Amino acid sequence: MAKTLMKGNEAIGEAAIRAGALNYFCYPITPQTELAEYLAKRMPEVGGVFLQGESELAVSNMLFGAAGAGVRVFTSSSSPGISLMQEALSYIAGAQLPVVVVNIVRGGPGLGGILPAQSDYFQATKGGGHGDYRLLVLAPASVQEAVDLTMKAFYLADKYRNPVMIMGDGMIGQMMEPVEFNPPQEGDLPPKDWATTGAKGRKRNQIHSLFLDPVALEANNRVLYAKYEEMKKHEVLFERYNCSRHNKVLLVAYGTMARICKTAIAELKRLKISVGLFRPITLFPFPEKELRTAAEPVGRLVSVEMSMGQMVEDVERVVGREKPVSFFGRCGGIVPSPEEVVAEVKRLVADSGPPAQKKPARKKTGAKKTAKSRKG
Amino acid sequence: MAKTLMKGNEAIGEAAIRAGALNYFCYPITPQTELAEYLAKRMPEVGGVFLQGESELAVSNMLFGAAGAGVRVFTSSSSPGISLMQEALSYIAGAQLPVVVVNIVRGGPGLGGILPAQSDYFQATKGGGHGDYRLLVLAPASVQEAVDLTMKAFYLADKYRNPVMIMGDGMIGQMMEPVEFNPPQEGDLPPKDWATTGAKGRKRNQIHSLFLDPVALEANNRVLYAKYEEMKKHEVLFERYNCSRHNKVLLVAYGTMARICKTAIAELKRLKISVGLFRPITLFPFPEKELRTAAEPVGRLVSVEMSMGQMVEDVERVVGREKPVSFFGRCGGIVPSPEEVVAEVKRLVADSGPPAQKKPARKKTGAKKTAKSRKG
Amino acid sequence: MPQIRVDKDRCKGCELCNAACPQQIIAMSKELNVKGYFYARVDQPSRCIGCRLCAIVCPDVAIEVDINAVQYILVDY
Amino acid sequence: MPQIRVDKDRCKGCELCNAACPQQIIAMSKELNVKGYFYARVDQPSRCIGCRLCAIVCPDVAIEVDINAVQYILVDY
Amino acid sequence: MASTLDRTVFRKPESLAPKITHYCPGCTHGVIHRMVAEVLDELGVMDRTVGVAPVGCSVLIYHYFECDFQEAAHGRAPAFATGIKRVRPDLVVFTYQGDGDLCSIGMSEIIHAANRGEKFTTIFVNNAIYGMTGGQMAPTTLANQVTSTSPFGRDTDHTGMPIRMSELLSALVTPAYIERVSTHDARHTIKAKKAVRRAFQHQLNNDCFSMVEVLSTCPTNWGLTPLEATKWVEDNMIPYYPLGVFKEPPVEEG
Amino acid sequence: MASTLDRTVFRKPESLAPKITHYCPGCTHGVIHRMVAEVLDELGVMDRTVGVAPVGCSVLIYHYFECDFQEAAHGRAPAFATGIKRVRPDLVVFTYQGDGDLCSIGMSEIIHAANRGEKFTTIFVNNAIYGMTGGQMAPTTLANQVTSTSPFGRDTDHTGMPIRMSELLSALVTPAYIERVSTHDARHTIKAKKAVRRAFQHQLNNDCFSMVEVLSTCPTNWGLTPLEATKWVEDNMIPYYPLGVFKEPPVEEG
Amino acid sequence: MQLETFFAGFGGQGIMSIGQFLAKTAMQEGQQVVWLPSYGPEMRGGTAYCTVVVSDEPIGSPIISSPKALVVLNRPSMDKFAPRVKSGGTIIVNSSLIEVTSERGDVDELLVPANDIAIECGSPRSTNMVMLGAFVGRTGIVQIKNLKSFVQKKFSGTVAEVNVNAMMAGHRLGCKR
Amino acid sequence: MQLETFFAGFGGQGIMSIGQFLAKTAMQEGQQVVWLPSYGPEMRGGTAYCTVVVSDEPIGSPIISSPKALVVLNRPSMDKFAPRVKSGGTIIVNSSLIEVTSERGDVDELLVPANDIAIECGSPRSTNMVMLGAFVGRTGIVQIKNLKSFVQKKFSGTVAEVNVNAMMAGHRLGCKR
């Protein structure tokens, strides 16, 4: 298929349609509104449902209803709008419904700004709503990947009957890149015999997240967690870039930030500093084993984020305290430039002698910006 | 002062009044409704404001308005209601307003159940809303402590101009214990010269979380994070119980769960198994250094929770991978009994030889219930 | 002859049927049912006109009504 | 004699004052102001009756109106 | 209407499950459930109907019906129903909501669903109180009514007048069928059922959004016997909440 | 009214900050801002007034006033204002909200605030579109109006009829002052300001909730020149959104 | 020493209140106490119970799976809780409504025809007080005089009188071995 | 080889479009491309710009602080972006509206009276096309024939003609050294 140049927002919308997701509910918010606007035109063409709801709160509950009725359904929003969906996401997860939510993240907290950020990592991966549940979170780094992961998202949502989030920063939504729409690759899926489609010829179906009996509620939670264990086994996605025994530093970054790190790595190569990149593509399940393996030969790690430091907590947790893990990032809509990443790596390499190996105590460096650092 | 026997919910309400918080907005939800009902009677007596809002969403935004007007204000709710407050909490944190939110946690996700749980740990400590921000989170383990921490919460909220959450499980809200209302101990607080109280004789005050300029937004985030660093330095609270070099296992638990662990520890003592308890009282800032120190002499740790395992991630992160950290918990309204905790500890102690020290790989034990275990 | 059948274990003893009966022939039993309620029962079955009003107001669908004669159903429910 | 003063750098050239003036004496300049707009200016100042309608419709508070004679203010704004 | 010999003229409708409800004795939620089930039977649509349960005393309504059901978040049933009906317009969809659910937290969702003219039916059970959580004030609580959060009686200077939801929704321009009925005695219950049927009929005709507001009792939280409670509806609620059709588009078929 | 020699009869009100707004040329948000500021001046309450900004084009309104301001979450300004006014009834509080903000996402908050009779004033700027986000459909968008999310014109079969907010709020029982005005020409602007003044006066009298709905232009997203936009208000909006007082409690002082 | 007791019966039988009376009296005696209601799905219609823990040391778990004592006012509660009482514990049974016994040989079981006694004392509503008196008589967990003065302060007039009489009647029964 | 270009001017000057035309043509030639708009507070009223990166290898960072080339249509953008162009880079200046030069000795600066040329070619609205033509002439980043056929497909009738003419006029200027 020929490539077309498309905005990330629009490409995600088109990808959803190609994946058979013909039902879309939305509420406008920058920087994802183009997705809604694209689908306002496209859905009627393909006989799909386009509805602008009165609020993100309403939209997230429309998703529940529609998913419960057995169709592929999705929405898109940006940070404050996603916060308004937290109750519903908890309900959707509890009732085990497949929905896809696109979050084109902007700077927060509060009304914040409208420029790209990655400061919703915690909310997405730890569950911003109440109770024990998780979203499956996919973080594309290019428009093509956004397309591919969007298609995959619907499959995964159906496979696990779990909400899936596409987490792109504003950059992913706004930039144009060439894309191809390959037919979606999906495994077999069981029929949605749990859906509320009318009880004709079968016993009634009931979709609910209420379990007044604590034994039943705990059992439901176990079912959810068994799915999360399956996801950890089967769905982890990541990329290793320029990883080798010679790496002085391993960068950990996702989405747009990972691309910037790649440019920085090229520049560092010229400076004869070998640096690798580990890019989680699934943020939940987080590539724990894989990061641990990638970290093995390396002296230190830096989590590079467009936030004040969120994923770094997972990196620390996974890698353990034997190895210094530090954070570098900008936030509020400021995207660290390759030059800044290069400078941070140079600083770290100059700073540290041979990396210490044992029981590091957290130590603050006087790093500029929001860098925080932990080393031996 | 004479002690009175009070329900946790009511005692929290009274404590707030004693701390001068005469402004309360709420929406009913089990198991915290008694707090609202208590204050519906009490507030008129003390000339305070009691208003039942139309929803938790509205209430959380009323809090913003009232706090912005310079008064001490609070609300209480339970899990699904707290999810509906996430956008506002992000705004409140971003605009640096002092509010107190009481979450009497029930089982989730979704509508879940109405029995006690601790499954909102992630939401409370990592920020359930969007953007880089944190709540200061206090977790009482008795009605008296709920009273003391509630009073303190208002002081801390004012001191840091940050939302503070009292996180009690349903048990803390429902049980009656003797309480004393000691006069609140507060340090000096600066005048609220930022409040919107009318611009008479001064320049206008503006309270907002919008910073369209990314440089300004990043700067605001830095201000927030500087406060969080201060909290980490000055506000960490925790309890060590029965900790010693002889401990075979260190339990980590908070709130009601910690009390149950104490009973289990007494029983284990009879069985000649020495076990310690580390109880975080501030969940954010998490007592990182202190837990690390407490963990030092101990072979293994168990995070015991009324959830599917949330705080355990912080325990793992803080303790590192040299030491096995496992999880034990029940959820959905089931509270692990002391007997279950005893059994889990016995199992662990029997299971493991001398604790391994190096590079443990996560390994699943075939533990019953929701136990997950990581060891060398 | 019209007649009603009260499913005594569905009944919660609310007495609404009692009040609704134009013939005033429903009373409450002196015994408890399995749920612990004094359930409704018909005092003078022969006076029942099969009007269904008792059944219509019963919140617990504890009453069924039979008729066994040609009869005008006065209310269209 | 009544007169209006247009703060040319506040003006965004929307032409609403233009349309509102009963005397039709406001026109747009051929020059751009600092913001890049063709701003409003009074063509025949002497015909101004100080009615304030131009100022009332101006979204940018770019117009002030002075009067310097005894005058009835027709509209109470 | 003349009937033949020997038959049962009143029995549990097929659409109602046999399970005994958890409702308090005399609570008219039960009557309203049965009414809806009867209408589903009569229209023969049970097996293509999806109900949406509220959060409130009737949260477990799905146990009591034989049709499919979804259980919504508090107040959001109309958004759920919108989601279902938009993607499956062939289904018959209804929400069943209490006054706290619909008028308080769910105000926005019901207004917007009604205004978009969503083709589902809402059964709105107004008992002037929050039943499930133990008797707090609702937006529909009458002036001076004592509840656990208006312990001195609802002070309308402080909390405004009770919301008349049928009148409010009727103020929207989009066509709709809106009627208020009561279940406090047999006569009114008979009328109420007709309204419910009419509402579903409008849905089947794809006419418009339809809502039946049903005045209902909460003996438990009103602190009255079931019979006193029905009297309280008559004496206190109906004067403030007048019964009748507030809005209806031209009808093709009754 | 006779005036003396040599004076400025129109100038920027004291309550308005000198900063030039970010609004598009001809956008009547500017006129409405000035009107409010003039009223604050006239009533002499600027230094005890707190405004609440919406999310919408006027999100930065706080830069343009000399009084205190809070910036609310999208749609929640009435909840903010409730919070402020309840704890500080001595302050004069107003919200300034667009139609997306007030009618769409903020529907519940405005209805409940109005129904509780909160003693603040709402300036509701209805421009039949989402201005700030680039011209999406609002609940107030007229039938067949083209917007970026109704690219084929608003289909009222699909999205319902435009919401008449003043009429809707007037359907509540709680007393309130509700008036709809327009700013599309000088004559209407003069009336509009009177309404704003009246609204604040009701607040000062502690009478009731007050709202002035102001029809406003969005030349940019309507794709019209400012002048065409005022014409569009006259020709298209006013016929559907009639001007006038919809509700008012007995007044003690004008 | 720590004593954990379940008070169980129908809602409306005054279960929660006697639990609180005990807890408050123990508190006034300087003991540590926790009172914990059951809340949740079983609330409406079913059985209600509360837990009271009285101890001379700080109380750990407020949640008790197996109490040392049970005061039980109706049959469903008897079926549910009697098997959970710790061996060597105490069960006070309202034999007016419960026709069975626990059939446990390892506990001290006292049958109190509490409804009947209450009616004798002047009001069937004092059934709970009879049970409380009997329980305190049996266990001695608080001093009956303290409980008595608490009840006297709590109620007034004839209600107080009837309640105290009922309680004392129960107490006499409880003290008898 | 990777070329990063900023296209900058007032909103309404067709900045975004010419960036896209370039990106699409480069894509059709098989090159890697990214087009990135500026969005945000500066959108309304102020300067608008977009970044186009064209490369023969996968593109890393789509965010460029210092571009290799700048196509600039108005004065505020000139002031803002000209200093950020990399040493040895290219600046194409719309000299019809910009009376100044970058005053940088280390870049290749081409002055194009684009408004004037566009008016000559039949429409002032083709100013952007003149600039695009000049840029392609100067950098050779895409083949002008490919761009030309893209533009011919994109527009129709006289608009296409005027645009192509304007672009080719710009191109001639750009090729001249």
Ligand SMILES: Cc1ncc(C[n+]2csc(CCOP(=O)(O)OP(=O)(O)O)c2C)c(N)n1
């Ligand atoms: C978000 C949220 N807030 C609050 C609650 C608690 N809650 C459950 S039901 C209810 C009110 C029910 O009242 P109503 O809708 O009138 O129904 P009724 O019980 O009277 O039939 C409330 C406040 C909840 N479950 N979720």
Ligand SMILES: Cc1ncc(C[n+]2csc(CCOP(=O)(O)OP(=O)(O)O)c2C)c(N)n1
């Ligand atoms: C929760 C949330 N959802 C969506 C947005 C995006 N948003 C900002 S303003 C706006 C609509 C503004 O329209 P309106 O209220 O009519 O004001 P106008 O700009 O037309 O004056 C929207 C949807 C947001 N900031 N927050």
Ligand code: SF4
């Ligand atoms: S059918 Fe009519 S007459 Fe017969 S018992 Fe029922 S109400 Fe009475």
Ligand code: SF4
């Ligand atoms: S109405 Fe029904 S539940 Fe009530 S007493 Fe009569 S039969 Fe029993």
Ligand code: SF4
């Ligand atoms: S004051 Fe009146 S007459 Fe004078 S310029 Fe303005 S509108 Fe025209």
Ligand code: SF4
């Ligand atoms: S109305 Fe104001 S902004 Fe518009 S042209 Fe006239 S002076 Fe300028």
Ligand code: SF4
């Ligand atoms: S609490 Fe009220 S509404 Fe709920 S079941 Fe009981 S009587 Fe009915």
Ligand code: SF4
């Ligand atoms: S976009 Fe519309 S509402 Fe916003 S400033 Fe421009 S004209 Fe005004």
Ligand SMILES: [Mg+2]
């Ligand atoms: Mg109710």
Ligand SMILES: [Mg+2]
């Ligand atoms: Mg608008």
